[in-house]
């Protein structure tokens with residue numbers, strides 16, 4: 001049994017090293033990305049989308065050349081445990097999702113995925129065994145079309161120095177960097193990062 005280019009055991013070792021612990025989401029995510037890779041249309045360069053920021057982006061980064069840093073992995077927060085791989089020139093791709101209808105045979109996966117039990121109430125050895133036994137069988141797959149231009153990262157363009165923090169930022173963002181704009185308009189931000197002389 002392989003997950004992407006790795007054996008199952010190699011993949012588990014990579015997950016622990018990269019993600020810090022062996023999350024069920026990364027194990028299932030590994031099988032999901034593996035299924036998508038096996039059904040990917042022909043093409044030179046592909047991109048990836050995770051429909052959740054939880055766990056799945058790390059499985060994509062471990063198993064493909066799509067990373068957040070190289071701009072070929074887009075992380076959406078749609079709240080669905082689904083991964084998309086698509087060919088960047090044509091936009092043709094596949095979407096793999098964990099299918100609730102396919103979980104009847106796997107009660108521990110169902111309890112975990114649908115949060116029918118609290119995490120500490122789930123027998124993790126059973127859960128891990130079910131994930132390995134089920135492999136791709138809990139997953140649905142569909143063909144999709146992605147409009148790649150909508151996902152391409154915008155160009156940075158000319159750079160300016162921010163009058164507030166003094167750091168470099170894309171001049172197209174306005175008269176100050178977006179970090180400082182968020183600080184000036186806290187209602188429009190998720191919180192503010194500001195410089196202090198010490199933590200005390």
Ligand SMILES: [Zn+2]
Pocket residue numbers: 162163164165166167176177178179180181
């Ligand atoms: Zn600034």
